[in-house]
Amino acid sequence: MIKLLKGLKPFSLSIIIILIFTFLRTLTELFLPTLMSDIVDIGIVKQDIGYIAKTGAFMLLIAALGGLCSILTSMLSAKTGSAFARNLRNKVFEKIENYSLKEFDEKGTASLITRTTNDITQIQNLVVMLLRMFIRAPLMAIGGIIMAINKNPNLSLIIIVVVVILGIVIGLVASKSIPMFKSMQVKVDKLNLVLRERLTGIRVIRAFNKINHEKKRFNDANKDLTNTAIKVNKLMACLTPILMLLFNFTTIFIIWFGSFKINNGAMQVGDLMAFIQYVSQIMFSLIMLTMIFILIPRASASAIRINEVLNVEPEINDPNDPADKTEKRGYIEFKNVSFRYNNAEGEALEDISFQAEPGEVTAIIGGTGSGKSTLVNLISRFYDVSRGSILIDDVDIRKMSQEYLRSKIGLVPQKAVLFSGTITQNIRFGKEDANKEEIVHACEIAQATEFINDMKDGYDSEISQGGTNISGGQKQRLSIARALVRKPEIYIFDDSFSALDFKTDARLRQALKKETLNDTVIIVAQRVTTVMNADRIIVLDEGRIVGMGTHKELLSSSDVYRQIVSSQLSEEELA
Known part of the structure; x- marks a missing residue:
């Protein structure tokens, strides 16, 4: 939390102004009970109408000054909190933008969206409350205690007892609520995930008549979140009646003991009224602190989640001295490349080696899950290879800046x-x-x-x-x-013609051939007709190259390729 709140440094001037207005507002509120006490003990007792009018007018002026300070404090606090949240969202978004696909896979899109929106909103609410009340509440409490002691030191002992009891109650509630708030944020993630899947997959859900099934999934996630929210809010709801109960009992004790002092001549009526006002201010300041304590647990849980995003060091980073100038153009070479996804049992690609040059079309074909898309994702460095190296224009892509590397590539996903x-x-x-x-x-x-x-x-x-x-x-x-x-220098078409009819596919490939005469073209495809005229066809099976050559060469040398071809083309078409 403290780490995130350091983001308030650019708003130091606004915070200083807020503190000044808060201090002035607190002084005006602490001064009003004393003026009221003087009206009772001097003006009313002595029946001095002039004094009452004069002091009353002064009270109105003080109240107006306090009201103005309150308005300005609220406006500046809201503006500062919103600007802080805006900067934090930008910071989180920029961090996420630098993630490799590995980090996206680990965190999950739904969770990242929640952290960028809901979690930052929780921090924003806390910041606004801190600026508006966190300084004011201690000032009010300390000032109220000083003024109350000034009125009657003996009677002030009641306040100490109340503060101790209240501190114990707040501590117990906070210890129970913090784990619940952490659990709530996780359940918000789950709810967002279910909602996102349902909205993006609505066509499939309707096509398979799974609307009721998805409703149940959503209702279960929603009910789980609701039940946790009800539990924690019930816990927090106990604080207000406890505070009011303490305040009422405190007032009873003050009036009880104060009446004896007034009867003995040790205290005046106006002082007792002022004392009750100061006690109410002290209690109100404790209520304000309690409201902050209500926000702190959830905001703390959100802060932990935001820091998890900000503390991630992306696996893929630019080198300190990137090799962003190359003499060649569009040359690709895989050297004994192997790759394994995070937490995967086996390797998605193993010992891949080939070259692709400008003016050539390299096609990649294979069964589902053979590693075709994984291979082209490595070229753009969405993931880093586990072993081996990928060279573009004779430079290892890990020695290039990501921006320069991707400026060379035109990807069709x-x-x-x-x-x-x-x-x-x-x-x-x-x-x-x-x-x-x-x-x-x-x-x-x-x-x-x-x-x-x-x-x-x-x-x-x-x-x-x-x-x-x-x-x-x-x-x-x-x-x-x-x-x-x-x-670009390099075109990557990752199964980009699958939704085209054969006529459009043929026209497109013919037009591409003329357009990319001096460029390197890599085509991932399922259709044999899309790849059969390529200069080089790479056949993948379970992450390994099991054949490489032209269409004719592979028909005679690769069983896997021959099976793919025979499953799509008739004997007449093969001939």
């Missing part, structure tokens, strides 16, 4: 990902300063021009989140156009 915005904005994601001619040319190569022109607003047509308002084939073609507009 296996799952076409589009963002909310226009078609033009989505394609410019590949190159921010791409002009209209470059965008149109990329779309022509990707065979996307026809369906774009048929849309009402053409290139300014809106794409919904995730591209749900266009077909899978259209999404793939826009993803391909996004990579083409970048004009």
Whole structure:
């Protein structure tokens, strides 16, 4: 928690101003009971109307000053808390952006979203409360005790007993509530995960009539969170009645003992009234502290989770002296590369070696789970190899900055990902300063021009989140156009033609061939017709290369490739 609160340093001036206004507000509130006491003991007892009017007007002026300080304190506290939360969200987001896919896999997307939103909101609420009340409450308590002792030292012993009892109660409640608050944040993660899966997979859920099943999953997660929230809120709800009970009993004792002192002439009525006011201020300050204690356990749990995100050292980092200048262009070499996913039983890739050069098309084919997508993910350094090395232009990619490495690559992922915005904005994601001619040319190569022109607003047509308002084939073609507009040295097509019909697939590959004459092209595909004309075909099986060569060479030398081909093509097509 303290580590996160260091982020308040840029707001030091605002905090100092808040402290000044808080101090002034506390002084005005502590001064008012004394003025009231003087009105009773001097003005009313002596029936001095002038004194009452004069002191009353002064009380109004003091109250107005206190009210102004209160308004300014609340405004500045809210503004500072919001700005602090904004900076913290930016810091967490930037940290997450630097994560490798390994860290994403470990933390989980749903948990990272919760930590960036809900957890930071908990910290923000605590900061606002701290600024508004944490300084004011001790000042009020200490000032109230001093003023109460000044009025009657003997009667003030009651306050000490009450504070001790209250401290014990708050300690017991906090010790019970902190584990519950930690549990709540974990359950919020689970609820977000279920909700996210349900919303993103709504088509599959409806197609398989699993709506009731998913409702039960959501209701179970929701009920679990609700039950924990009810338990902890019941616990916290006990504090307020306990405080009120203590305050009422304290008031009874003060009036009881104070009446004897007034009867004996040791105390005046006005002083007793002021004493009760100071006790109420002390109790109110303790209530404020209790409210903060209510927030601290949950905020502490949130702080731990946020620090877990910030303390992660990404597995993939840029070298201190990156080799970002190379003479060659588009050369790829795998040298005895092996890779194992975190906590996996076996290796996803084992002893992979091959070369790919500009002007060549290297195709990768294999059964499901053979490691095709894993292999191309290593080229972009989404993961680091476990053994061996990957060289681009004769430089190990671990010696390049990630930005420079990825500037050389145009990736079309296996799952076409589009963002909310226009078609033009989505394609410019590949190159921010791409002009209209470059965008149109990329779309022509990707065979996307026809369906774009048929849309009402053409290139300014809106794409919904995730591209749900266009077909899978259209999404793939826009993803391909996004990579083409970048004009990279290396193109990676990770099963990017699977949603295209054979006619569009053939036209696209023909257009790509002309566009990428001087570039290195790597194609991951399931269709034999997509890869059979490649300069080099790599056949993967269970993470190992079991064949490499041209289509004709592999038909005679690789049993695995021959099985794949025979499962897709007839004898006449093979001939």
